[in-house]
Amino acid sequence: MGIAFIFPGQGSQSVGMGKALADAFPEAKAVFDAADDALNEKLSTLIWEGPDDALKLTANTQPAILTVSVAAHAVFSKRFATAPSFVAGHSLGEYSALVAAKAMPLADAVKAVRARGTFMQEAVPAGVGTMAAVLGMEPGKIAELCAQAAQGEVVSCANFNDPAQTVIAGHTAAVERASELIKAAGAKRVLPLPVSAPFHCSLMSPVVPRLEAVLGTFANPVVPVVSNVEAAPNSDGARVKELLLKQVTGSVRWIESVQAMEKAGVTKVVELGPGKALCGMVKRIAKGIETFNVEDPASLEKTLAALGA
Template sequence: MQKKLAFIFPGQGSQTVAMLSDFENNEIVQNTFKEASQALGYDVWQLVSQGPAEKLNQTNYTQPALLTASVALWRLWVSISTIKPSIIAGHSLGEYSALVCANVLSLSDAVQLVEKRGEFMQTSVPEGIGAMAAVIGLADDAIISACNDAAQGQVVSAVNFNSPGQVVIAGHKEAVTRAGELCKAAGAKRVLPLPVSVPSHCALMKDAADKLAIEFEKINFSTPDLLVVNNVDVIAQAEVSEIKKALIKQLYSPVRWTEIVESFAAQGVTQIVEVGPGKVLQGLIKRIDKSINCVSLNDNLSLEKAQELVKE
């Protein structure tokens, strides 16, 4: 086990039709997708390989698809390398991927759980009521202050601390618009509305979290065999009860990604592998700590690069 290696798992937004296409004939990857398909009752590989994108981008399909993709890549890595990370974490949904890889949840249970997570998130806030926006180039405290001033009886808060100078806000649509204007007035370079229908990680998700907590009681959680740093407290919990609490709270609390990466660096992590589609987290790592080398593992070429990185 490498002392200076961490693995990270992406969240929603990293999915694309034809992701993992390099592994169409890889037995480990295909068996992982078959396992997920059996649990969900539909062909997950067909959805990710052929789309349509509109369906893949619906959160109750996105979440199981991304989780399966990340777990498939993790299993592929374990099959070809004896080198394992000393610590792992996932961004939002990616925390569930990390917990499967740490043997806290089975893949079958996890895909069904995140499918429900997506359904609960979608139904808890009717479409058109909530919004999210990325605020670029403004200090965290100024964004938090703008949200407090903009609320006016509604919900708006900073929900993703992705990297210094990149924070996502979420809440009621009108309140998000007001907060965005205040952020611009305070000096933000840009405020970009995000194309999502669900205002994740804010107080509007409390109802979804309560429903998810009920589902947790139907599923077996095991003690992790890898350190998994959570989004909510930036702590690697060993107790199953605490892992559950953190996952429930995660749905209506901020993702503290900048602090997670900083905690890795403080523990001596110098190499990170992003396990899953896209390179979103790799981009964030560069903005948080340039001394950390990060590669994204999602095709044959990047698999080779990841193997080279961990040998250094």
């Protein structure tokens, strides 16, 4: 059976995530301890106890979700003997996928995404940029309307999540103009997102040189990693840095990533980490793929039973 492990991005966080896994499984607790050591702070306490406002800050959210995802992977992979054919992650989740594929150590990944979150927050002053989710319109049409709305500012497609959901990002006024055009052209809904920065658009370009200085070298992934920017598998450690840097300003090509895995024979995906957002997207992209998730002991047990492990 072709199976892929997928890892969620920002937006799936909640206070208390991963606590039940850490309480039940020493290998999960070890991941939280290692993340605390890498950052030299009690990230685990923030994840499990909050406050929610602090967890929502992107410099905290990114290492928090990565840590929970890697903990879920540690527990699941110990009990599930089949190696995945591919791993992939949505935005920040690509770093979790790289840890799972042994291309980068957990400590390096936690530090990298803490820096990535900090740099993204600092790239654009609060209020200058935003994002919005468009529901019920073909992605190509959305891209056209963004181009019309730009008027010298930035607004573009940031995430191609599934056939009915595209996220746009850019200058606040340009996103508002695009939202009005998109609504007028017949989209079901346009929802402004409660984000602190306009991710995955050219306004993030100041992040790239700063992140480049932080990212080290990468080992060859032991499992091909389907990258966000190319929507194609990569097994060359020497290319990872370039793909992660392009990802900062590039679109998350999630629809094509799932289609590429399906075409290569994937029939099952397991989402490792908080929530089930990616499972929902996969179902809407590829009807033939079965979805499972692991975020706590109950979902672990259910997934292992369903996969006959």
